[in-house]
Amino acid sequence: SQDGYDLWLQYYPIEEATLRENYSTQIQGLITYGSGATLDAAVSELEKAYAGFFDASIPTAISIKENSLVLGTRDNLPAYVLPSLEGEFTKINSEGYIIKKIRIGNTPATVITAETEAGLLYGTFRFIKEMQLRNAIDKISITDSPKIQIRVLNHWDNLDRTVERGYAGFSIWDWHHLPELIKPEYIDYARANASIGINGTVLTNVNASSVVLTSAYIEKVKALADVFRSYGIKVYLTARFSSPMESGDLETADPFDPEVKQWWKDKADEIYAEIPDFGGFLVKANSEGQPGPNNYGRSHVDGANMLAEAVAPHNGIVMWRAFVYSEHDPDDRAKQAYSEFVPFDGQFHDNVLVQVKNGPIDFQPREPFHPMFGAMPDTPLMMEFQITQEYLGFSSHLVYLPKMFEEVLDEDTYVQGEGSTVAKVIDGTLSNKKLTGIAGVANIGTAKNWTGHPFGQANWYGFGRLAWDPYIDSEEIAEDWLKMTFSKDKDFVDEVSEMMLDSREAVVNYMTPLGLHHIMDTGHHYGPGPWVGNLDRPEWNPVYYHRADSLGVGFDRTTTGSNALAQYAEPLREKYNSIETTPEQYLLWFHHVPWDYEMKNGKTLWHNMAAKYQQGVEEVEDMVKTWNEMEEYVDEERFATTQMLLQIQLKEAKWWRDAVLLYFKQFSEMELPEFVPTPE
Ligand code: GCW
Numbered sequence: 016s017q018d019g020y021d022l023w024l025q026y027y028p029i030e031e032a033t034l035r036e037n038y039s040t041q042i043q044g045l046i047t048y049g050s051g052a053t054l055d056a057a058v059s060e061l062e063k064a065y066a067g068f069f070d071a072s073i074p075t076a077i078s079i080k081e082n083s084l085v086l087g088t089r090d091n092l093p094a095y096v097l098p099s100l101e102g103e104f105t106k107i108n109s110e111g112y113i114i115k116k117i118r119i120g121n122t123p124a125t126v127i128t129a130e131t132e133a134g135l136l137y138g139t140f141r142f143i144k145e146m147q148l149r150n151a152i153d154k155i156s157i158t159d160s161p162k163i164q165i166r167v168l169n170h171w172d173n174l175d176r177t178v179e180r181g182y183a184g185f186s187i188w189d190w191h192h193l194p195e196l197i198k199p200e201y202i203d204y205a206r207a208n209a210s211i212g213i214n215g216t217v218l219t220n221v222n223a224s225s226v227v228l229t230s231a232y233i234e235k236v237k238a239l240a241d242v243f244r245s246y247g248i249k250v251y252l253t254a255r256f257s258s259p260m261e262s263g264d265l266e267t268a269d270p271f272d273p274e275v276k277q278w279w280k281d282k283a284d285e286i287y288a289e290i291p292d293f294g295g296f297l298v299k300a301n302s303e304g305q306p307g308p309n310n311y312g313r314s315h316v317d318g319a320n321m322l323a324e325a326v327a328p329h330n331g332i333v334m335w336r337a338f339v340y341s342e343h344d345p346d347d348r349a350k351q352a353y354s355e356f357v358p359f360d361g362q363f364h365d366n367v368l369v370q371v372k373n374g375p376i377d378f379q380p381r382e383p384f385h386p387m388f389g390a391m392p393d394t395p396l397m398m399e400f401q402i403t404q405e406y407l408g409f410s411s412h413l414v415y416l417p418k419m420f421e422e423v424l425d426e427d428t429y430v431q432g433e434g435s436t437v438a439k440v441i442d443g444t445l446s447n448k449k450l451t452g453i454a455g456v457a458n459i460g461t462a463k464n465w466t467g468h469p470f471g472q473a474n475w476y477g478f479g480r481l482a483w484d485p486y487i488d489s490e491e492i493a494e495d496w497l498k499m500t501f502s503k504d505k506d507f508v509d510e511v512s513e514m515m516l517d518s519r520e521a522v523v524n525y526m527t528p529l530g531l532h533h534i535m536d537t538g539h540h541y542g543p544g545p546w547v548g549n550l551d552r553p554e555w556n557p558v559y560y561h562r563a564d565s566l567g568v569g570f571d572r573t574t575t576g577s578n579a580l581a582q583y584a585e586p587l588r589e590k591y592n593s594i595e596t597t598p599e600q601y602l603l604w605f606h607h608v609p610w611d612y613e614m615k616n617g618k619t620l621w622h623n624m625a626a627k628y629q630q631g632v633e634e635v636e637d638m639v640k641t642w643n644e645m646e647e648y649v650d651e652e653r654f655a656t657t658q659m660l661l662q663i664q665l666k667e668a669k670w671w672r673d674a675v676l677l678y679f680k681q682f683s684e685m686e687l688p689e690f691v692p693t694p695e
Contacts, residue, residue: 018463018653019463019464019465019469020464020465022203022472023476023495024499025499025500026068027068028070029069029146029149034149035069037151038069040082041084042073042074042125043076043080043083043084044080045073045086046077046078046079046084046086048086048091048092048093049091053132053133053135053244053247054086054132054135054136055245056245057127060136060139060140061073061139061143064143068146079093079119080122081124083122083125084124084127085124085127086127086128086139087135088128088130088132089128089129092128096117096119096126099117099118099119100115100128107129107130107134107160108130110131110133110137110212111134111137111159112127112128112129112135112138112159113126113127114138114157115128115155116154125152125155127139127142132247133214136209136247137159137209137247140209140211141157142155147498147499148503161212161484162442162451163453163485164451165214165294165334165451165454166213166215166452166453166483167215167216167294168213168216168402168455169217169221169454169455169456170217170218170220170459172218173219174190174226174227176189178220180456181457181458182404182409182460182467183403183461183462183466183467184460185461186460186461187459193234194238195238197242201239205245208246208248209247209248213248215251215294216249216250216251217251217294218250218251218252221299221336223252225257228255228282228286233290234289237289249292249293249294252286252297253299254298256268256300256306256308256310258282259274259279263278268310269311270317270321276324279321282325283325283331293329294331294332295326295331295332295366296333297333297454298318298319298322298334298336300318300335301315302336308321314359315335315359316359319333319364319367319369320363320367323364323365323366327366330366331366332366332450333364333368334367334368334370334397334452335370336371337355337356337369337385338352338370338371338372338399339355348376348554349375349376349577350582352371352375352385353385353387353582356387357390360391361393365450366450367394368395368396368450369394370397370452371385371398372400373385373399373420374423376532376560377406378401378405378406379406379527379532379533380406380522380526381419381523381532381600383591384423384437386582386583388440388441389429389431389435389437389440390584392445392446395449395450396440397453397454398423398437398454399453399454400423400455401456402455402456402474402478403456403458406526406535406540408522408541409467409541410458410466410468411664412663413468413660414518414519414521415493416473416477416519417473417481417493418489418516420477420489424437424486428583428584428587429584429586429587430445430584431445431446441453442485455478455479458474469656469657469660470515470657472496473496473500473515476496477492477496480492489516490516493515493516494508494512497512501648506648507645507649511642514638514641517637518638520634521635521668523600524628526631526671528631529599529624529627530599530601530602530606531560531568531603531604533557533560534560537557542667542670542671543671544557544674545563545679546558546678561603562607563682565682565684567607567609567620568620568624568679568683569606569607570603570604570607572591572605573591594606611685621685624679625676625688625690626690628672628691629672631668631671632672635661635664635665635668636665638661639658643658673694676691676694
């Protein structure tokens, strides 16, 4: 629809006559085996898609006949179907699926099957997607399985419906009207997530309120869990560490206190009595003022394991965040998570995952990968990406994030020699992890199109795709998304996917090129603010990160500085220790570099910095031009919205360039190169 509500699940009539004919020939009668809410969800999706594609009800059958569409888990399929699927089940895991055109005797039929109902649902969405993409289905043969087990969204949603770092309206969870009012959005949210394989959602902000653990709220959470269950989605909550004192009446939240332990056990029992498949807890502790075990002289392990024991009898998990840094030791914030967590490797209980942001600072346009990845082989580490664009222009700027996610996942940690990529840490293959996970901080809100910027949907979609398979190409994801969201026309897809892929480097160039970071305005993080901010904590001030002075700019994290690079494995350590061998994209992340330092192209650092900012602006100009050519492929509303937003992005790219260069000019005392227009 024009307002974007349908996301990538748009089932418009298939206009191409031959294809229409061909598809409907292939779907002569739907026949399902088994029963259950998830199977019902799959069938209802097929009905919806069929009605949309063909403007008719999907034909059903009571027994397999020519070109039936057969849906059922392995256990539920009739025995005589199984021989035609010989060998296929060895290719999938419990959430995977098989879609295959088979012959039962002389009767051709298409089977969608899996080990579990969830797999069946994923297979159904995939089958529909094949038609959305106009792929042939007459000889279809697809098997696929997720490579990561826990694929969750993290909502930073507060109970009053404000959303921390949310730019798409208010929270979609209408707590006030729950548990009675079940909004259609909840179901569409679940459909969208299931279509990309997301299997969990953390409903509440990591800066948590203990109110959500009271029985009145557990009832509301249960209502959501009941909706999401049919779509294979588990519900999780954030657990505020001091809850036993706030939501209960204990005097302490010390994890070694027997009463505290008992309180959490009872709380878990209470939740599981209502929500038997409750996922577990996500915890931010001793970070940015949040309470935690350190308040009682206990460690992260002590805190995490106590909660893990409370949910273990119910097969729950604890996702314990590693995003910690202390105001008492401002030497280098980039080092602290590693220093606090790595010594505890191997001491967390089996049902604990440590959730690590992609980089060691905080969701910047570009950061080197977090050195914890690979450094804790005996602890399941899960990735935390931020889908909401806190530091990347909120929902005003078009930035295609899967390109960045891909860059991080592909980075080589070298911890077990070459090829020890971050993706292999996350999917558990590098050190044989049984429990694996990935989280994305959601960009979803009450905006009609869910994400504010129409292209914000691509970041939600792409996160899901990479959570399912961290090895797929971000280009393929962009193309799939464009075809399902806007138009299948090749010219459109080629041009716009290129624009999306380039948008990530554009934002790096006009905001923080060459390894600069955290120079956004303090507090809200929107727009440039490299000058001294108004916050008292030193590590919240941009000057802490860029360290510009008359000699140069950048954060020395080498052996002569904070030595944060010691947290990386060789040969990265050595590579990053020298200016010459540090990739230019990380230059000022690791080094304090003289303004007149001669870079690879023979020009000074100052010249190169100016060139990058200018390039960023020009890249946005190109995006504007590309989009302006696309009017014929896109409906009026979404075309115009994107066009207007791109104008904001262009204006702000210039704002970034001018503000940052004028600010740094005071230090460099060098002239701006001629190609930079005189700032207004
Ligand atoms: O990115 C920073 C944000 C905080 C956020 C914190 C975190 C939820 O500025 O708003 O708090 O990180 O990830 O815990």
